Amino acid sequence: MAIGIVSFGAYIPAYRLSQSEITRAWGSGIPKGEKAIANWDEDSITMGVEAALDCIGGIDRSLVDSLYFATTTSPYHEKQNASIIAAAADLRKDIYSLDITNSLRAGSNAMKTATDAVVAGSAHRALVTIADCRIPAPRGELESVFGDASAALMIGKEDVAVEIEGSYSFSSEFIDIWKEEGGRYPHSWEDRFVDVEGYRPLLSEGVSRLLSKYGLKPGDFSKAVYYAPNARRHREMAGVLGFDQKNQVQTPLYDSIGNAGAASAFVMLVAALEEAKPGDRILFAIYGDGVDAFVLRVTENIAKVQNRRGVKKHLASKMMLGNYEKYLRFRNLLEWDVDLRPPYRSSLPVTWRERNQIYRLYGSKCNACGTIQIPQQRVCGACRAKDDYAQVRLSDKRAKIFTYCIDQRSGVTPDLPNVVALGDFEGGGRFYSPVTDRDPEQIQIGMAVEMTFRKVNQALWLNNYFWKFRPVRVE
C-alpha cells in the first residue's frame, strides 16, 4: 500500500526586507533580491501553526493523530512546542506530539520518523510542520542569506498524493554551522571549508547512494529539490548531481524568501508540488549533520490538494519592510526607549483555565438563542440563559471590520501604530483584537479580516500566544 504525502502546506511571512536595505545599513551587500522576515509577533511556533493549517485545508482535523514540529529555533526549551501548535491547530487531545530539533535536517528527521510511524501502524495521519526563524549576526555573511518561512506535510496511507517510494540516510559528524547553548546567532566556518569538505561531497554522496539503491538515474526525475547553504552552492550542486538547471532543478527561492533553515527544502518541495503532475518523480534531499534523501512519486490525488495557499500565493502577497532599523526592532537587536506603562503580566492559571479560548479561539454559542460570544459567557449576553452553551471554533472564520482605531501611544509594540479593531464574524460573534500584518492607511470599516495565531507579548519569561486579525492574506 502506498504511503506518503496526503497533503501539504506552506507559509511565507508577509514582510520582506530588500537586500538593498541591508546594503544601505552596512555599506556593502548583495545588489538585488529580498528575503522574508517574520513579523515581531511571529516565531517558529506561530509559523508552524500557519503551515499546519494550510496543510490541513478542509481535511477533518479529528483524523490527525500525531503532530511533529521541526525547527532549529524553538521558542521554548524544556517545554514542548508541538503541544502548543497542536492546540492552536485544534487537534484532538489524544494525539502524539513531538518536537524534533537541533539540525538543519530536523524537518526530514521529522518526515522520516512520521513516515516510519505510519508504516508501523502507530499513526494514520501524521502532521509534520517545519518552521525556522533564525537570527543571523548583524552585518555577517549570513544576514543576506537567512529568511523565515514554514512548511507542512501530512503523511498517511489513504488518498496519498505523493508516494514516498524510498529513502536513504546517513549521519555525519561534520560540523559547518552550529549554535551553542545560550547562543544568539548561528556560527559558520569559512565557506570554502564548508563547501569542499562538507556540503558538496556529503550531499552528492547521499543522492548517489539513493539513486544506486533504487537503480535510478537523474534522467528518471522530473524535479530535483535539495537544500544548499546559499544560491551559488545550489547552482553548482545541480552540475555535481547531474540535473538540468533549467528543466529539472527546483528554484531554491533564496532571492525571494531566503534560506529558511530546517524549513528551506520543504518550502522548495511545496513549491514543486504546487505545479507537479501525476506521474512526476521527484528527488528530495536534505543536508545537515548527514543527509536524508527521498524518492517521491506524484499520484492522481495531487490535484485535490493543489488549492492550498502554499508558496506561490504567499510569495505574491507581501509588504516591504520599510527599513533595516525596523527589522532590528522586530528581532530585539536594538535597545530603545518606550513610554512607561504598567508591565504586561502572565498567568499560567488563566492561560490554562481559558486554554480553549486562548489556543483554539473557541467562543460560546448559546443553545437557547444561538448567539455567539467571545470571550465565552456563562450567562448569555443576549437572552440570559445560564450555563447553556456549546463551544464553537472561531479561528477559521472570517470577519468584517465594524470599527477600529489607530493607536499611536498604546502598548510597546515595535511596529506602532497599534491598530485595534472590532470584527464581526461570518456566522455571528464580535471580536476585539489588534490587526497585524497591516498597512494602517488601508484599514477601513467593512474590510475583510481573518485570524492568525501570534505571540502577543512576553512576561515573566513566558510567551503569551493568542489570535489576532489580519487583512485576508490570500483570496
Next chain:
Amino acid sequence: MESIKDKVAIIGMGCTKFGELWNKDGEDLVVDAAYEAYADAGIDPNDIDAAWVGTLFGVTATTLSVPLKTNYIPVTRVENVCGTGMETIRAGAFALISKAHDLVLCLGFEKMKDTGYGAAAGFWPGGTGGGTEKWHPVYAAGDSAPGRFAMAATRYFHQFGLSPEEGKRTLAKISAKSHYNGARNPRAHLRREVTVEDVINAPMIAWPLGLFDACGVTDGAAAAIMCRTEDVHKYKPGGDYITIKGLAISTGPGMGKVLTDYDWTHWEETKRASSQAYAQAGIKDPRKSIDMCEVHDCFSISELICYEDLGFCEKGQAKRYIDDGTFALKGKHPFNVGGGLKSFGHPIGATAIREVFEIYSEVLGRAQTPERQLKNCEIGLAQNQGGHPGKFIASVIIAGIPGK
C-alpha cells in the same frame, strides 16, 4: 420606590486646586478638601457620623480615616471607576434617608501623578478576560482608553456621514469650548485657552483623538457634607445649600465588544441613568428644566455623545448644535462651565464630586470669576461614565435650589 427629590441637602463642599500637585500626596488632598467642606458647612469635624471615600487607585478606608483622624465612625472606601465620587454621594444619601446617619462626609480623591505614567494608565488587579481585560495576559492586550473611544468616534463619523475633517473639527470645538471655560476657573488644571486649530493640530494619540481631545492626568480631591433637608437648620441655620433632585446609576452588562447589536454611537448606560434621574426629579424635558450640565468628557467624543444621550439634541445631530454654540458658556445649554475633565482635570475618584461642586458654586452664585457665573442657574446635572463604550458604569445626579 420613592424619589429622592429634595430629601438630601448638600450643606458644604470643598474642592482642591486640580493639577500636577507634586507637593501633595493623597492624604494632603483628603485634608484640604475635607477641611474646606467643614468650614463651608460650618460644622465641627467630630459632628460627622459616617464617611465614604472614593478612590480608584487608593486602597481602603484608612486613606481617609487616618489623615482626618476620624473618631471610630464608619468609613468605607467605594469605587465605581469614573463614577466613584458619585457613589460616595449615593451611599451617603441612602444613609441619610434611612436615618441610619445624620451628617455625612462624601469625599473623593486621586493622586495620579506619582506613578510616572504619561497616560492615565491604571491596572485592575485580578480577573480574567471579559471582565477586567486590562490585566488579562492576552485578551485586549495592548489596547488603550483613547483607542476604545477613538473606535466610537470613527463609528459615529461613519454612521452620521461626517467626513474625517468635519468630524475632527467638530470634536475640536468641544475641547476649545471647555478650555475657554477652564481658563476662567482658578481651580482648573489646564487654564490656557486653545483654538480649534490648536486642537486639530495637536499630536495624535489614536485618530481622531489627539492630545487636546483627551483629558489630562490630574491630582485633586473634592468633598461634600450632607444632611437630611429637614435638618439643615440644625447644622447651617440660615445658610445656603442645594438639594439632590435625582440620583441614578446604570451599570451595563458590558457586551459592547462581544455582541453585534451595539452601535458604538451612544452610551446606553448614560441614557438609562439620566432617564431615571429625570423621573425622580419630575423633569420631562431637560432642555426646559436643566440650566447647566457637567459631563464626563474624558475624551471630546464622550461629551458629544452626552449632548445626544442626555436629551439635549437629537441623535446624530450634535454637530449642528455645536456649530451654533449651543453648549458654550453663553449658549442656550452650557456644558462643562467648569472646564470639564479636559480643562479642570480628571483625578478619577474626585471628578464626580467636583462636578457637583460646579453645580453648587453656580447655583449659589459662587463661581469666583464673574465671567463664569451663570445667571438664574437653579438646577444642574452632573454625569459620569466610567469604563469602555459598550461597558459603562454611568451615574447621573441632578441638584439645585430646594423646592425647584
